[in-house]
Each structure stands twice: as structure tokens, then as C-alpha cells.
Amino acid sequence: MEKKPLFDKLRTILLEQDWEERKELAEKLEDLDDQLNSRDRLEEKVQPILQDQQEHFKNNFPKLFGPQITETISKQIKDSQDEVVEALYPIIGRMIKKYIASEIQKLSEKVDAQMELAFSWEGWKVRIKAWISGTPQSEAMMSQLIDPKIEEIFIIEKNSGLLMGSFSKNQTVDQDMIAGMLTAIKAFVEDAFAGGEQELDSIDYDNFKIVVKSFNSFFIAIVASGGMNAAFKDRIDSTVLEFADKVLRKARKGDDEEVDQKQISGSLEEYFNDFDNVDQ
Amino acid sequence: MSISKKVILVGHFGVGKTSLIRQFVHQKFSDEYLTTIGVKIDKKELQVDGMDVTLIIWDIAGETEQNKVPASYQLGAHGVLYVFDITRPSTYQNLHEQVNHMQGLLPNAPIQILANKTDLLTPEECESILGGIDFQEVHQTSAKTGLNVEEAFRLLTKAIVS
Numbered sequence A: 001m002e003k004k005p006l007f008d009k010l011r012t013i014l015l016e017q018d019w020e021e022r023k024e025l026a027e028k029l030e031d032l033d034d035q036l037n038s039r040d041r042l043e044e045k046v047q048p049i050l051q052d053q054q055e056h057f058k059n060n061f062p063k064l065f066g067p068q069i070t071e072t073i074s075k076q077i078k079d080s081q082d083e084v085v086e087a088l089y090p091i092i093g094r095m096i097k098k099y100i101a102s103e104i105q106k107l108s109e110k111v112d113a114q115m116e117l118a119f120s121w122e123g124w125k126v127r128i129k130a131w132i133s134g135t136p137q138s139e140a141m142m143s144q145l146i147d148p149k150i151e152e153i154f155i156i157e158k159n160s161g162l163l164m165g166s167f168s169k170n171q172t173v174d175q176d177m178i179a180g181m182l183t184a185i186k187a188f189v190e191d192a193f194a195g196g197e198q199e200l201d202s203i204d205y206d207n208f209k210i211v212v213k214s215f216n217s218f219f220i221a222i223v224a225s226g227g228m229n230a231a232f233k234d235r236i237d238s239t240v241l242e243f244a245d246k247v248l249r250k251a252r253k254g255d256d257e258e259v260d261q262k263q264i265s266g267s268l269e270e271y272f273n274d275f276d277n278v279d280q
Numbered sequence B: 001m002s003i004s005k006k007v008i009l010v011g012h013f014g015v016g017k018t019s020l021i022r023q024f025v026h027q028k029f030s031d032e033y034l035t036t037i038g039v040k041i042d043k044k045e046l047q048v049d050g051m052d053v054t055l056i057i058w059d060i061a062g063e064t065e066q067n068k069v070p071a072s073y074q075l076g077a078h079g080v081l082y083v084f085d086i087t088r089p090s091t092y093q094n095l096h097e098q099v100n101h102m103q104g105l106l107p108n109a110p111i112q113i114l115a116n117k118t119d120l121l122t123p124e125e126c127e128s129i130l131g132g133i134d135f136q137e138v139h140q141t142s143a144k145t146g147l148n149v150e151e152a153f154r155l156l157t158k159a160i161v162s
């Protein structure tokens, strides 16, 4: 009975240091465990390391992966050339068209500048011609390079946006829907920006221009491509006026009468089929 | 010879105008909601009373009040479908007022009222809601199942050409 406490005491004395160490160890372990399992504390420790790694990765990404990526891409392109061409073709086509248009514009400006300087007899001749026809000199020269062409014409009823007749050289899109959309765009622009009696008179996109001529109960949209110049516009104006006067007035005898689409379209063709071929 | 008519779909946001047109023109439906911006135009040819009619359908962006829609989108319309969502009372609260407004703007155009998304409720629930709305003629439709969609456009076209 008496032996037990003594024995315990002895053990305490002998193992005291061990006890201390073990306790310390346990505390350390607990702390470590806490560090590992508490998100905040772990983050505090690991974050800087991750950041370092991230930084390293960022800085060395091109060096580490550049060659593989380049190789993958070029292999991919080689293996699927058709798809790539198909995807790029329209974009590149548009880019080239835009580029050429802008280069021609620049060239045209340069020509203008040179003409200003040139006091030659030739220069004077072009200048006088341009002055008589009311077109800038460069335009007179350039319009010979890229002839403007009428691509499509739509006669559209105001408000309803219904197609009354049309003319098209290469019909690709649904004309009824185009007529509706043009009406909606016109309505939107006039509602949103004009605020008064003003009307939309042209829309530009890529190398096309849509000239809009408004009449009382309908409007005419002329889609033209190429270098639109003043003389061409003039010619459109007078032909459209004549057309409206001779054909549309007749087609709309009664007020509420349905207009004959075929008749209008047929006449449009008569008036405009050879429009581009006339020598200016 | 075919005649063309302009038909417009109006009503609050998200009631299913675009979906009804999609179902009618392309026989398709999607749960995705892509709100219409401004206006979108579609087209469908159909025969009523032995006559070929081309409908030019204007899908107009939803507005709680029709006087906020640019009048130029609505003018010249030969017929109107006023659509509401039967599961959302806010879309039919001002129904009388809105339909009157449209009738004032287009005195000669027939207007039809569509209670859409009926697939989301039981027939009894639909009946009881429509009973509370007190409108002479409301057509129950579902752009999802296609219920009465073709019929609604057909009825409107008949009313337009007669």
C-alpha cells in the first residue's frame, strides 16, 4: 500500500524532463494541427508561397510553355486547314476590302493635294470639268477606278414596312424582311435622334451605301456599292423621281387599293437594269 | 397572288412574344430567355379562306406600358397580338387600359389577347384566373407545347383579311 505513492514519486522525478518535453511536443503538435486545419492560419502560411509560385509561373510562362503552345497551334492549323480558311476568309476579305477603300480614300486626298499644286494646263482642264460637274477633282478621277453600282432597290410602304416592289441583281436575302428591318431602323433613328421633321437619308456599311428617298406614303431604299460620287447620286435622284412620278403614282390609283408588286418590280427593272452601264 | 400584312406582338417583358413567334414560324421552343432589343422581324406564309397571306411579324421589345413603345413600330400594323403571362398577375393588371391604347392607335386593326404559358398551370387554375380578368375573348396559349399558337395567328389573319 505504501509502496505505490513512493514509486510514483520516483517515477515523477525520473521522468519529469520527459514529461516536460512531451508536453511541449504535444503543444507544438496541437499548434501545428491548428495551423493545418484552420483555413485562415494555413492561408497565412501558404499564401506567400503560392504567390511566389504564381509570380514565377507568370514570369516564366512563355519560356516554359511557349514552344509547346506554338507547336500545338501550328499542328492544329496544319491538320485543319480547311476549317481555318473557312473561318478566316470572310474576315480577311472584309479587312482587305476596307483596307483598299481606305487606301483609295488616302490616295484620293493625295491627288487632291497635288492637283492644288499643279498649275499645268491639264490640271486646269480637270479642275474646270470638276467645277462644271460639281464634283471634287479627286472624286472625278477616282470614280473612274471603282464604279458605283446599284445592287438592290426596295420600294417600301411607310409605317407598315411592307414591300411594294423591288429590284435586285443577286437576290440573296429575304426582301420582305429587309424591307421591314429598314423601316424599323429608319423609324428608330428618326424617333431617337431627329425629334423633328428630319428623316434618315442614308446608311453606310462596309463598302455599301443605302440611299433613302422618302415620299409621302412610301420610301425608296437604294443599295449601292463602290465609290458613290455626286454625279451618280444626282442620276439616282432624277431617275428615282421620274420613276416615282410615272410608275408609283399610276400603280396607286385609288387610295386604299392594293399596289401591284409585280408591276412595280417589272418597271424597276426597266428603269434600273442598265443604270450602271451608262457612260457618265 | 399573295398579299402581305404587318402583325405586331406586344405586351410586358418576358411574357413569351418571341417564343410564340419561334413556335409559329420555326416550330421550336427554348427555355432560355433572351430579351428582345428594339424589334425583330420575321415572316410566315399561310393560307386562310383560300387566300395566300404573307405575315410580316414584328416582335417588339416588351414594355409594361405600350405608350413607351415607339409608335412608328406599331403604326401601319394590320393586326395585333397582345400577350400576357398567365402566371404573372403584373402582366395583365393593366390589360384593359393597354388594349384600349392599342385600339386607339390602330382603330382598324383586329386585336387578339393571348394568355400564354398555360402549360405551367392546371386547366382549372387557368379558367379561374381568366374568369377574374373579365375580357370577352382571351385565347389560352403555350409557346412551349404549341397549344393554340398556330390557331391564334390564323384567327388573327382571318380577322385581318375579312
Ligand SMILES: Nc1nc2c(ncn2[C@@H]2O[C@H](COP(=O)(O)OP(=O)(O)OP(=O)(O)O)[C@@H](O)[C@H]2O)c(=O)[nH]1
Pocket: B012, B013, B014, B015, B016, B017, B018, B019, B020, B030, B031, B032, B033, B034, B035, B036, B037, B060, B061, B062, B063, B116, B117, B118, B119, B120, B141, B142, B143, B144, B145
Ligand atoms: N413554360 C413556358 N415558358 C415559356 C412560354 N413562353 C415563353 N416561355 C419562357 O419565358 C421566357 C421569356 O420568353 P420570351 O419569348 O423571350 O419573352 P418575350 O415576351 O419575347 O420577352 P421580351 O423580349 O423581353 O419582351 C423564356 O425563358 C421562355 O422560355 C410558355 O408558353 N411556357
Ligand SMILES: [Mg+2]
Pocket: B017, B018, B019, B034, B035, B036, B059, B060, B061, B062
Ligand atoms: Mg422577345
